[in-house]
Amino acid sequence: MNVLSDGLTDSQAEAVHFINGPLLIVAGPGSGKTRVVTRRIANLVMNANVHPRNLLAITFTNKAAKEMGARVEALLPGQRIWVSTFHRFCARILREYGDVVGIKSSFSILDTSDQKQLLRIVLNDLDFDTVHFSPEKVLWRISDAKNDLITPENFNERFDEGVSNHWDGVVRKAYPAYQKALLESNAVDFDDLLMHVALMLAEQTELCRELAQRYRYILVDEYQDTNSAQYQIVAALAQHHQNLCVTGDPDQSIYGWRGARIENILRFERDFPTAQTIRLEQNFRSTGLILRSADSLIACNRQLKAKKLFTAQADGEPVRLLIFPDSRAEAAGIAQEIRDLVDTGDYQWSDVAIFYRVNALSRQVETALMRHRVPFQVASGVAFYDRAEIKDLLAYLRLVENPLDHTAFLRIVNKPLRGLGKTSQNRLLRWAQLNHLTPLEACVRASEVPKLSKRAIVGFRRFAEMINGFSLAGAGSVGDLLVEIIDKTYFVAPWQGSPNEADAEKVANVEELVAAARQYDEALGDDRSLQGFLEQTALISETDFLENTSGQVSLMSLHAAKGLEFPIVFVLGLEEGLIPHERSLQSESRRELEEERRLLFVGMTRAEERLYLTESRIRSMHGRTVPTIESPFIRELECERIDVDDTGEFAATQWQQPVPESKPTPGLPGIPKLMTGASLLNGEKESVDIPIGFRIGMLVRHPRYGRGTVTDVSGYGGRRTVTVHFSGDDKKETFVASKAPLQPLGE
Numbered sequence: 001m002n003v004l005s006d007g008l009t010d011s012q013a014e015a016v017h018f019i020n021g022p023l024l025i026v027a028g029p030g031s032g033k034t035r036v037v038t039r040r041i042a043n044l045v046m047n048a049n050v051h052p053r054n055l056l057a058i059t060f061t062n063k064a065a066k067e068m069g070a071r072v073e074a075l076l077p078g079q080r081i082w083v084s085t086f087h088r089f090c091a092r093i094l095r096e097y098g099d100v101v102g103i104k105s106s107f108s109i110l111d112t113s114d115q116k117q118l119l120r121i122v123l124n125d126l127d128f129d130t131v132h133f134s135p136e137k138v139l140w141r142i143s144d145a146k147n148d149l150i151t152p153e154n155f156n157e158r159f160d161e162g163v164s165n166h167w168d169g170v171v172r173k174a175y176p177a178y179q180k181a182l183l184e185s186n187a188v189d190f191d192d193l194l195m196h197v198a199l200m201l202a203e204q205t206e207l208c209r210e211l212a213q214r215y216r217y218i219l220v221d222e223y224q225d226t227n228s229a230q231y232q233i234v235a236a237l238a239q240h241h242q243n244l245c246v247t248g249d250p251d252q253s254i255y256g257w258r259g260a261r262i263e264n265i266l267r268f269e270r271d272f273p274t275a276q277t278i279r280l281e282q283n284f285r286s287t288g289l290i291l292r293s294a295d296s297l298i299a300c301n302r303q304l305k306a307k308k309l310f311t312a313q314a315d316g317e318p319v320r321l322l323i324f325p326d327s328r329a330e331a332a333g334i335a336q337e338i339r340d341l342v343d344t345g346d347y348q349w350s351d352v353a354i355f356y357r358v359n360a361l362s363r364q365v366e367t368a369l370m371r372h373r374v375p376f377q378v379a380s381g382v383a384f385y386d387r388a389e390i391k392d393l394l395a396y397l398r399l400v401e402n403p404l405d406h407t408a409f410l411r412i413v414n415k416p417l418r419g420l421g422k423t424s425q426n427r428l429l430r431w432a433q434l435n436h437l438t439p440l441e442a443c444v445r446a447s448e449v450p451k452l453s454k455r456a457i458v459g460f461r462r463f464a465e466m467i468n469g470f471s472l473a474g475a476g477s478v479g480d481l482l483v484e485i486i487d488k489t490y491f492v493a494p495w496q497g498s499p500n501e502a503d504a505e506k507v508a509n510v511e512e513l514v515a516a517a518r519q520y521d522e523a524l525g526d527d528r529s530l531q532g533f534l535e536q537t538a539l540i541s542e543t544d545f546l547e548n549t550s551g552q553v554s555l556m557s558l559h560a561a562k563g564l565e566f567p568i569v570f571v572l573g574l575e576e577g578l579i580p581h582e583r584s585l586q587s588e589s590r591r592e593l594e595e596e597r598r599l600l601f602v603g604m605t606r607a608e609e610r611l612y613l614t615e616s617r618i619r620s621m622h623g624r625t626v627p628t629i630e631s632p633f634i635r636e637l638e639c640e641r642i643d644v645d646d647t648g649e650f651a652a653t654q655w656q657q658p659v660p661e662s663k664p665t666p667g668l669p670g671i672p673k674l675m676t677g678a679s680l681l682n683g684e685k686e687s688v689d690i691p692i693g694f695r696i697g698m699l700v701r702h703p704r705y706g707r708g709t710v711t712d713v714s715g716y717g718g719r720r721t722v723t724v725h726f727s728g729d730d731k732k733e734t735f736v737a738s739k740a741p742l743q744p745l746g747e
Helices: 010-016 035-047 062-075 085-101 112-125 136-148 152-160 166-182 191-203 205-216 228-238 288-298 325-343 359-371 382-386 388-401 406-412 422-434 439-444 454-470 477-489 501-527 530-538 582-586 590-604 630-634 677-681
Strands: 023-027 056-057 084-085 219-220 243-249 276-280 321-322 354-355 374-376 553-557 566-571 607-616 618-621 622-626 641-646 650-656 698-701 707-715 721-726 731-736 744-745
Touching: 023 056, 023 650, 035 056, 035 062, 035 243, 056 085, 062 084, 084 085, 085 205, 085 228, 085 530, 112 136, 112 166, 112 382, 112 406, 136 166, 136 191, 136 228, 136 276, 152 166, 191 205, 191 228, 205 228, 205 582, 219 228, 219 288, 228 243, 228 622, 288 501, 288 607, 321 325, 325 359, 325 566, 325 607, 325 618, 354 359, 359 374, 359 553, 374 630, 382 388, 382 590, 388 406, 388 454, 388 477, 388 530, 388 553, 406 439, 422 439, 422 454, 439 454, 439 530, 477 501, 477 530, 501 530, 501 566, 566 590, 590 630, 590 677, 707 731
Parallel strands: 023 243, 023 276, 056 084, 056 219, 219 243, 321 607, 321 641, 354 553, 354 566, 374 553, 566 607
Antiparallel strands: 618 622, 641 650, 698 707, 698 744, 707 721, 721 731
């Protein structure tokens, strides 16, 4: 008992020793949440005599699940506690009970590219133009529907009721056809994993009772990120025993764009009236000034639960806003600052992280880091499994495990080349569909398919014989099965011995996949399975391959940064359209803007000792170079403003306190000379300063109306307007700020 309480605060200890009933732990960033959850699991087993098999702990990322599982193992040696992600949990339930929804236990989990391929086939069959009606956009709408537990039948009902638009008409036909194609392939997509289980629990009373009896104590981490399907799963399992503990922080809810519902955590006490709420408000991660700045920012949100973050640590270094003349100088300045910090000997490369709102911002930074000889890694672990040669080999394994897998068959039936072109494939698949056969069964009977050439008949038969000859039982392990497939298909033969560097990289990637399979075999031992390995590769996330001890600076999106921490953090691009993202500025609802504020809050609170925010007065991205407007969030946080000139030297500094009312955009120093619309209209040869914003009271000149005074500025991004009163004509005109031919003259 004392061991589990050792080093805990009173509120942490209270949460650890809470046993029965619903519990909400509101855990601020860096408040020791993982320590509390893992010790609470240990306490339930050690002191409340809860059997490990009756415990279910769910979190959102593989990385978090692995870390939590390792900590539980250290507290309970020899005990097997299952710590899982939502998707892994649902995959396991479907392997066991999938027949309820018409799915065999050998089902495939399709990744995004496979989903697009399957939907493209569906759209073509429905005679929809896949250029005009892109599979990506249709899939996005289907995904939204599944996250909200809207089945194809439900969607049709909503469409019939008139809640629709042109795109809904497409989705109305594509959604049921896509689901039918998935079932025929014995496959699911990521959203199906959740939706199938949620609907099973809602419709199968006995099954729900059986699983609720199995999982008598449920712990859910990051509850603020649950969507409607995840919420229904948890509610169904917890309704009988009410032993549900959820941890989370509304201030860190950043996945609304993919279906997360912040209301799930905000209404927990209403859903469970007997719930106890414990707040973890002491931050053990960040210095005082970092925490104070982040707290002042998030206080501007309305959707939150009352809490006051505090820390016993010293104030430390102030939060610094580095303002660069352009994005190239920004990248170079960041690289130089990192090198200077590491050269002091106080920090290592792995102590530093760089976050950005959109991935396009990383390119210039990567180039600058290379020029300054700064080692770095980009959090994009998914990229390895996105490589063509890796996807091809995984498709072989998928087809061995699931002969119904339509997309896997299409991907590899002619890889390596076997003379089985698209025409032959289409003829075979159409015949298979008419005769209710799987693609492999049709290959065996290829001689019966009309208009197939003798070469194609032989090719299809040999392909089926080869696939049917592969098995995990025959090979002994996943690694050995993979090697057998590579050998018998001569998979790497075209690249071996090639002087081409790209070919050598493909061979190396194949070897890396074999190594991953062997690691899986070793880790799982007798519990290894082909579906287990495929499931592991299908549910990879972008931070799974991030190495904390690799001696490299880490680059990643703000969303990927969730749950991580670094001594030094850079957050790029505090500008309108980036942070906050332009989509939130165009929305009429506050919800999206509040989520953008939470996203910045998450990024800021990853920093332990030093936090840098950056702003570029001129931003080059997507082939365009444009002047920027400073982020409105800057006015809401405490920071030290530092102007950095073209040489990288820091100019004068100024401490900025947050203010409740909106402040005008800063003035014009540091902007490079460019031609404006006013200059061109007046035939001027010399360039003038381009403003990054207009302020009320600013004097401006228009090429036609002459001198005037700015009387109003409103809107954001592309909708930002400026109203000017021209004294000469005694008239007011309103302009789109980004296109206004106005030359600022000062105040």
